[in-house]
Structures are given as structure tokens and as C-alpha cells.
Amino acid sequence: MEERFCQSCGMPMGQTDELYGTEADGNKSRDYCSYCYENGAFTADCTMQEMIDFCVQPVLENVPGMTEESARAMMKEHFPHLKRWRS
Numbered sequence: 001m002e003e004r005f006c007q008s009c010g011m012p013m014g015q016t017d018e019l020y021g022t023e024a025d026g027n028k029s030r031d032y033c034s035y036c037y038e039n040g041a042f043t044a045d046c047t048m049q050e051m052i053d054f055c056v057q058p059v060l061e062n063v064p065g066m067t068e069e070s071a072r073a074m075m076k077e078h079f080p081h082l083k084r085w086r087s
């Protein structure tokens, strides 16, 4: 199974559907995690920049040796390719 990432916040989704959000009909979302997406709607109506600001702290906690500067640079590079932010 290919590695999948939430198409809103970039979080790795692992090998199960446990972390996925839910659609309005109760099915699992195939694109977004449960933090970003619930009952067919995004949990927070934010811009890509706000999402990056929000994600900096968890990334720093989860990736040893990562600096805030490189975390932001990485997300600025990666996020525009995610489905939610592609336009």
C-alpha cells in the first residue's frame, strides 16, 4: 500500500483508515484526516498559511533535529501540492 498523507495538513495516514475523517454519509474520507475533516466538512476554515502556522509545532515535536525554519520551508513546498490547497 502506498503511503498516504492527509490532503489538508500533510499528516502521514499510516496503513489503516483509522486516522481518516468521515463523510456526511458516515463513510471514511479517502483524502483527509479526522483532525481536518468530519461529517463531510473541514473542521477549520483556514488558509494554507494558517494551516502551516498550526502544523509547525507538531512537526517540531515529531521530527527530531527539525528547525522551525526548515519545517516551514518544507510545508511551503509540500502544501501547494495537496488537494485542499491546489487551485
Ligand SMILES: [Zn+2]
Binding pocket: 006, 007, 008, 009, 010, 011, 032, 033, 034, 035, 036, 037
Ligand atoms: Zn489533516
